[in-house]
Structures are given as structure tokens and as C-alpha cells.
Amino acid sequence: xxxxxxxxxxxxxxxxxxxxxxxxxxxxxxxxxxxxxxxxxxxxxxxxxxxxxxxxxxxxxxxxxxxxxxxxxxxxxxxxxxxxxxxxxxxxxxxxxxxxxxxxxxxxxxxxxxxxxxxxxxxxxxxxxxxxxxxxxxxxxxxxxxxxxxxxxxxxxxxxxxxxxxxxxxxxxxxxxxxxxxxxxxxxxxxxxxxxxxxxxxxxxxxxxxxxxxxxxxxxxxxxxxxxxxxxxxxxxxxxxxxxxxxxxxxxxxxxxxxxxxxxxxxxxxxxxxxxxxxxxxxxxxxxxxxxxxxxxxxxxxxxxxxxxxxxxxxxxxxxxxxxxxxxxxxxxxxxxxxxxxxxxxxxxxxxxxxxxxxxxxxxxxxxxxxxx
Numbered sequence: 001x002x003x004x005x006x007x008x009x010x011x012x013x014x015x016x017x018x019x020x021x022x023x024x025x026x027x028x029x030x031x032x033x034x035x036x037x038x039x040x041x042x043x044x045x046x047x048x049x050x051x052x053x054x055x056x057x058x059x060x061x062x063x064x065x066x067x068x069x070x071x072x073x074x075x076x077x078x079x080x081x082x083x084x085x086x087x088x089x090x091x092x093x094x095x096x097x098x099x100x101x102x103x104x105x106x107x108x109x110x111x112x113x114x115x116x117x118x119x120x121x122x123x124x125x126x127x128x129x130x131x132x133x134x135x136x137x138x139x140x141x142x143x144x145x146x147x148x149x150x151x152x153x154x155x156x157x158x159x160x161x162x163x164x165x166x167x168x169x170x171x172x173x174x175x176x177x178x179x180x181x182x183x184x185x186x187x188x189x190x191x192x193x194x195x196x197x198x199x200x201x202x203x204x205x206x207x208x209x210x211x212x213x214x215x216x217x218x219x220x221x222x223x224x225x226x227x228x229x230x231x232x233x234x235x236x237x238x239x240x241x242x243x244x245x246x247x248x249x250x251x252x253x254x255x256x257x258x259x260x261x262x263x264x265x266x267x268x269x270x271x272x273x274x275x276x277x278x279x280x281x282x283x284x285x286x287x288x289x290x291x292x293x294x295x296x297x298x299x300x301x302x303x304x305x306x307x308x309x310x311x312x313x314x315x316x317x318x319x320x321x322x323x324x325x326x327x328x329x330x331x332x333x334x335x336x337x338x339x340x341x342x343x344x345x346x347x348x349x350x351x352x353x354x355x356x357x358x359x360x361x362x363x364x365x366x367x368x369x370x371x372x373x
Contacts, residue, residue, distance in 0.1 A: 038339035049349050050359035054370070055321065056274060056343030060252045061146065064242035065226065068215040070095060073235045081227050083249065083368040084220045090244070093237055095216040098209065109202040126182040127203060131210045133175040140164075140171035142221070146251070154268055155253045155327050156290025224249040252337045253289065254326035256345040259319040263291060265349040272326050273360075274345045275367035276336050283367055284333045288347055289325035346369055 046052075071093035076088050106124060147164035150156040220226070229244030237243060254274060258266070272286040326345060329335075345365045346359050 006110075016124055044273070046355060046359070047212075047259075047262050048265055049222045049352060050346060050355050051258055051266060051349070052344070052346040052359070052362065053256050053258050053262075054253050054342075054344045054367075056180075056256040056326070056345045058252065058276070058337050058339055058341040058343060059255045060224075060337070060339045061103050061222075062339065063219075063221060063246045063247040063248070065090060065218060065244045065246050065326060066242045067093060067218055067237045067239055069098065069212050070239045071095075071097065071216065071237060073231060073233055073237055076231050078226055081225050082227060084224060084226065086222045090220055090226055091218045091231065091237075093216040093218070095213060098213040098216055102206075102209040102213050105202070105206040109206050112202040113196045120369070123182070123185040123203070124206060126178070126185040127207055128210055129178040130175070130182050131207050131214075133171070133178040135214065137168075137171040137175050140168045140223075141340050144168045150251055153253070155251060155325060218243070221246060222248050222250055247339055249337070252328060252339075254286065254328070254343050254345065256324045256326055256343065257321040258324050259321055261319060263322060263324075266291060266324070266347055267349070271348045272345060273348075273363050274326065274343045275363060275370060276333065277342045277370050278338055279333070279336045279367075280370070281367050282333075282336070283364055284336075285329045286326045286332065287329070289327040291325075292323040295320070295322055317339070342370070 009233040073091055074094040075092040076090075077092065078084060078088075084090070109124060144167065147156055147160050151158060151161040225246050226244045226246050231243060256274075266288060267292055268288055270288040272288055273283050274286060275283055322348075324345075344361045344363065348356050348359060350356070
């Protein structure tokens with residue numbers, strides 16, 4: 001063998017290098033598939049144990065403020081979107097005409113009483129107490145109905161319902177007492193006065209005049225803010241026509257829309273955390289109040305017509321979502337609770353430290369991501 005043949009270089013081992021490259025690609029592919037499978041399984045488990053949604057809205061009672069008597073606005077006592085207390089005066093209708101009507105009604109009652117030779121001052125005062133007690137009872141009924149509805153939704157506690165029931169009972173007792181005093185005053189008027197048509201008509205007119213005068217002051221129905229109004233003194237207010245919108249600040253909750261698949265382990269009382277787009281980086285606390293038992297899914301069946309069948313089928317059909325009421329902890333997110341504001345919500349259905357810890361991290365990341373997006 002010649003020297004050139006001994007020193008010639010060996011050909012490169014291409015087959016060996018190609019096998020190594022294919023093995024590397026295979027390992028990377030398997031790693032990616034493994035990560036995808038793990039994430040998929042985590043999604044399935046998390047969707048049942050720590051369900052979350054970014055379809056949450058801040059909700060509250062929105063009430064149109066409507067005057068019950070007509071007249072020129074004499075004063076606007078508030079500015080838009082400023083905090084108000086229950087009973088605080090929002091606006092005042094010029095009371096002059098109603099004061100005159102009240103004086104006329106009182107004078108008519110006195111004249112009716114003088115014709116019978118009796119004193120009517122006590123009857124007038126007793127009638128005023130009855131009128132005031134009736135107005136307070138009506139307000140107590142409205143407030144109690146609102147509280148009872150919120151208790152059924154899980155937004156307010158049973159203690160609030162008991163307090164509302166007690167306030168209603170007290171208002172009813174006050175009215176009964178006022179009516180008893182009025183009955184005594186009328187009894188002193190004598191049988192002839194009790195059954196006298198002129199006196200009875202004068203009493204009814206007096207009651208209406210007193211009620212109309214009290215309605216010239218438009219007051220806040222609860223704690224909250226008045227919004228969506230542009231008013232100034234001199235504007236004529238018509239009875240039954242809304243002047244402004246009132247938003248309650250006490251009875252605020254979040255309505256979150258969860259996929260039907262996520263509802264399996266959720267139950268009232270579960271711990272909830274949520275974020276608001278208006279407060280990036282802040283995480284607030286709450287609890288699950290209630291889950292709606294049904295939604296409108298587009299069926300409109302009528303007698304005499306065939307049933308409508310949805311054509312949405314298959315693996316990729318759109319998930320049905322159900323409203324879930326989230327009750328805020330007392331004072332939570334105060335100042336950030338704008339009605340209609342969007343929220344990200346997560347529900348902790350168990351005590352698993354690992355999943356709850358991952359959910360804890362996710363909702364805090366979402367508090368910033370929701371702001372950026």
C-alpha cells in the first residue's frame with residue numbers, strides 16, 4: 001500500500017450525524033406534545049375546581065327619579081355623580097302653589113268644623129300624622145321588597161331581611177297608632193261631624209294637600225349617586241316624567257357569566273376573587289351568592305307552530321353560559337364599583353393548595369393584563 005493511500009482522510013460519518021439530528025427533533029417534539037397534554041389536562045381540571053371568566057359586569061339597582069307633582073324647579077341641591085345619603089334632598093319644586101292649596105284645605109276644614117261648633121285643630125294635626133305615617137309605610141314597603149329580593153339572590157344577608165321586616169312592622173304600628181289618634185279626634189267631633197259630608201270632604205282635601213306639599217322635595221331613595229341629568233333652576237318638572245337616574249351604592253353585586261361546563265363544583269358561599277378594569281393591579285374579595293337555573297336560549301315556541309331546533313352541534317359548538325351572582329364583601333371595591341364595569345372573576349371551589357395557588361397567581365396577572373388589553 002502506497003504512502004498516499006495510508007494518509008488519505010476518511011469520509012465523514014453523515015449517517016451518524018443525521019441520526020443525532022433526528023433524535024434531537026424527536027425529543028423536542030415529544031417535549032412540546034407533553035407540555036400541550038399537561039396544559040390540556042390542567043385546563044380540564046382547573047375549569048372544574050377553579051373556574052374563571054372574563055365576562056363579569058358590575059350591577060346595581062338603577063332607579064329613575066320621577067317627580068310626583070308638577071312645578072318649576074326652585075333648587076337643584078346636588079351635583080351629578082356625587083355620593084348621597086338616603087333621604088337627602090335632590091331637588092326642590094317651587095312649593096308656593098302647594099302651600100296655598102294646603103292653607104286653603106285647612107281653611108275649608110275649619111269652616112266645616114265651625115258650622116258644627118267644634119274644634120278641628122286636633123283633627124288636622126292627627127290627619128297630618130296619618131299622612132306622614134302612610135308615606136313612611138310606603139317607603140318601608142319599597143325598601144323591604146328590595147331587601148327581600150336581594151336576600152333571595154344572595155346579595156344581602158338574612159339579618160338585613162330581619163331588619164327590613166322590623167322596620168316595616170314598626171311603620172305599620174306607627175300608622176295604626178296615628179289612625180287611632182285620628183279616630184279619637186274625629187270622635188270628639190261628634191257623631192254629626194263624623195258623618196257630615198262637608199267635613200269628610202274637607203279632611204280628604206287636607207290629606208291630599210299635605211301629601212302634595214311633601215312631594216315638592218325630591219329625595220334620594222337610598223345611599224348612592226344621581227347621574228345622567230342636566231338640570232338648572234327654572235326648568236318645569238312634569239309629574240311622571242323622569243328627571244335623573246339614581247344608582248344605589250349599597251346594593252352592588254357582580255354578575256359573571258360562566259360556561260355551563262364550569263358550574264359542576266360551584267356552590268353558594270364559595271370564595272371568589274375578582275378584578276376590575278377600572279382598578280388595574282387590584283384584586284378584590286367576594287363570595288358566590290347564587291347560580292341562575294335557566295337562561296333564554298332562543299326558543300320561541302308558539303301554539304300552532306312547529307318546534308325550532310338548534311343546528312349548533314359537534315365538538316366545537318359554542319358553550320352555553322349561565323349568570324352567577326357574586327356578592328361583594330362589606331366595603332369591598334368601594335369607589336371602584338361603576339355599574340356596567342367589566343370584571344375578571346375566579347371561584348375557589350375547594351381547598352387544594354396547588355390549584356388555588358395557581359388561581360391566585362392567575363387572577364393577579366389578569367388584573368394587569370385586562371388593563372393592557
